[in-house]
Amino acid sequence: MSKKRKAAGLLLASAMVLLSACGSNNTAGTNNNGSAASTNTGTAAVQTESAETYEVVMGFPMLGNTPKDIAEVEAAINEITVPKINATVKLMAVPFGQWNQQVNLMLASSEKLDIMLTDFAAYSNAVSKNQLTDLTDLIDQYGEGIKTSLGSKLDAAKINGRIYATPSNKLAEGGSAIVMRKDIIDKLGIDLSAVTRADDLDQVFQTVKEKESGMTPLASSNTLGGMSMTALIDSLDYDTLTDGLGVLMTGDASMKVVNLYETPEYLAALQKIHGWYTAGYLPKDAATIKTQPNDVVRAGKAFATITSDGPTAADKETANNGTEMVKISLQKPMHTTQTVLGLMWAIPTNNTKNAAKAMEFLNLTYSDKDIINLINFGIEGKHYTKKSDDVIVPVEGDNGYVVRQSFMFGDTHLTYLLDGENPQGRVEEKIFSDNMVQSKALGFIPNMDPIKTEVSAVNNVINQYKVALETGSVDPEKILPQFNEKLKAAGIDKIIAEKQKQLDEWLAASGK
Template sequence: MKALKRSTFALLTLTFSLSLTLAGCSKSTTETPASATPALATSTAPAATKAATSDLKPYEVKLVYPGTPQPDQAKVEEAMNKVLKEKINATIKLMPIDWGQWDNKTNLMIASREEFDILFTAQWNGHAVNVGKGALMPLNVLLGQYGKGITDSLDPAFLQGAKINGKNYGVPTNKELAASGGIVYRSDIAKELGIDMTAVKTMADLGNVLKVVKEKKPEMTAFFLRDGDNLNAHYLAQYDYLGDSTIPGVIMKDGTDTKVIPKWDQPRYKEILKLTRDFMQKGYINKDAATTQLSGQDALKSGNVFMITSSLKPGKDGELANAANLVGKLAQIELTPRTISTGDTAGSMLGISVTSKDPARAMMVINLLHTDKQLNNLINFGIEGVHYTKVSDNIIKATDAGKNYAPGAAWQFGNQFLNFLYDNEDPQKWDKFKEFNKTGKKSPGLGFTFDSEPVKTQVAAAVNVGKEFDAAMDTGSVDVDASLPKYQDKMKAAGIDKIIAEKQKQLDAFLAASKQ
């Protein structure tokens, strides 16, 4: 990891450091000291020694994250609690929410001020909007007091890139930094049907494949799409939203232009919508694509889906295969160049809710997920001897009971470089992660994060318009020519022009400061 910190992201870290010139100019970067939080009175001592642990009162940490509840969740909680009680006198309550219900349920939890501690958050999933709502706590002081393991192991580029106005509201997962987009498909079915997948180089090439699957396997869903995971997703279309992807106004990650525009002014946007609509009308896509609550992983697990879209990295097909009980039956194809944007640094984070009664203990849990190999692998893979057996020190093999705890969410929690590898995965996976990061093209907006505060009223209205139109249009569920003008009119009424003008103003200031 230290080698990674020294070399892989040296230039990126410099870029992010320059961003701080702007980050603090519009707001004060003064953060309420952690000791001022009433709950911290029970957690003022470090948790590094038994003596310190004995000073901590018992506390249950509630962790809210997207995913399918697992049959053996209670067993894994019990095993995690043995570790947590010894180290920080805490227990944990895992609170997964199905992907299809994630946005609605978490929005309700935030609006009702429900008490919980840790929340999965990401720039592509409304992070900046929730920060603007005051739902997440600034973490800089807490990181300094209780996150030494995080700051020692996580490349500074992640924390720098995830800042909003100089403050971190989420701790990024230590994982791949570059990103590419593509598909994950049933390689066993492709072989059975004689489909040459090496011919797939572009989105349009998928049509020839899907046609064969539809004709020869009519009982299968040839192409499973959903809101957020489709050909127009940011990881495939290469949109850089300069922060939160629910806020309109983009530049292109794979381009050089720094002019912020509505995504519909980018030619590929309408091309992708037309292609997706064509696929839907030909019966290749699931009819409930705009409303389904299934994740792509769960759709594959059903055994009746040929292909999904996905953000890719080395071994993504293997990870999904293990989670979906399809070992040896999945493969992946990249359809985009590898890129690095600010959003990629904040593509998977754990934040602390302002309703937490002990944010220090919550930070201690996040710190342990970044540093404690036993705890990290418990939440990701379950219990040794129950859900898996050891093949070697870092290689595991799933047992028959492994299906009872297979969340497939290692990218969400802590430090992926602590993760075990399944025996069907590439043993050089983590080395390939490092190489993958080196090959990414840097977005022209790298290092900049948009502050939506000056246009928060317009942003709230635009987000609601997006909820009304994006899912239906991006999945091919409605006619493009009929829907797009209505979408544009409502976005203009919501104030998209003001949002884009403010984004452009802030980006220009950042770029100017970066040249000094």
């Protein structure tokens, strides 16, 4: 997957708050962790087993144009699904920029939609509004492939002991890493053997600045969906509790929710980044530059950039930057509710006429290799050729079916490798995932609906200050106090108190 597609994938989590925004005639259930539980079971749409073939409509956002050969791919999928589950499939691929509006309209009108993509940020609020079918019993009946694929990850999706959406089983990544141009490292004789933390980068950046005229040591990351520059600071370690508005610091065993922006660790991180900025290690327009970091490195204007860590991170960034990159791991990876749930698949309560059939098809996306590869890559011989059993070469250009959003659908581990990917990458990813630390709050999903006014106000303040602070463009000693003062005026303390209340209830209910 290209860096632009990866960044767009991250965008989904912040831009797809569609369910929390759309209204509902059903309002039972006010809190997902300790108060009234949602009463939605979706029973009216569950049965309807008949001899008639059912059409499953699967809705998702497209990061590019809707493929012109989508009907041919649907026909190929139907050759599998009709004999297996007596269902045909319609892939409702909506251009990313139109996704929220179109799905909101569909949900409001009860237009047919059997399976849809949502995300962890919208999940709790949608459940509290009875917009999502309770999948718990359906998974037991028709979701063996889902249970096998996700294992204990499925538990993280529980709200009051029930499951309303299934997370995509994406490849493991987490924490952070800096990736640097190997040709420059070799040319300048930079020794990376002692570089294990952010403080060790100072000398590396200084050497590049002094000896490579016209090259910025570190490309700026400031775009929506991109990784914050604070991800480079290994001493800043916390669970965002899904949105960062009240976090758990990893080293604190008290399970106390705190304002990240008031912690000494956050101030120290900003001071380090501001020091890099004033030393010229970051571009002067770091807060406003619109060019993607990979594009700056590819153009020879930057030495290093940030990425999510993982066993294949260096290989991916080598492909993205057009030159060999060397990786140094920094922040430690951690399984959190946000990272485990990420993008999720749900069955809308009022839009499906057969939730059981929808579940049968959803299960195939986690268990049937042919189906998941048809969705992602199209038809063999027309849209790609096989180099080996699991390695493919896409037909160049707009071949009629360019999707390749494997991070989104079912079980990513079933998808083909693209030619050039590390053949051992999937095995290494599993080892990486198995060794990740697990947050003590894994599975906690706060319901922000009671404090939605404060959330909106606080996010407005964050949008005003965060980019300038986290790109080092302003002095944190002067600006951070102003930021926190405005956060308090906007209601961040109320948000933290509500999150703490819900976390305490969740801990008591889960016996943790």
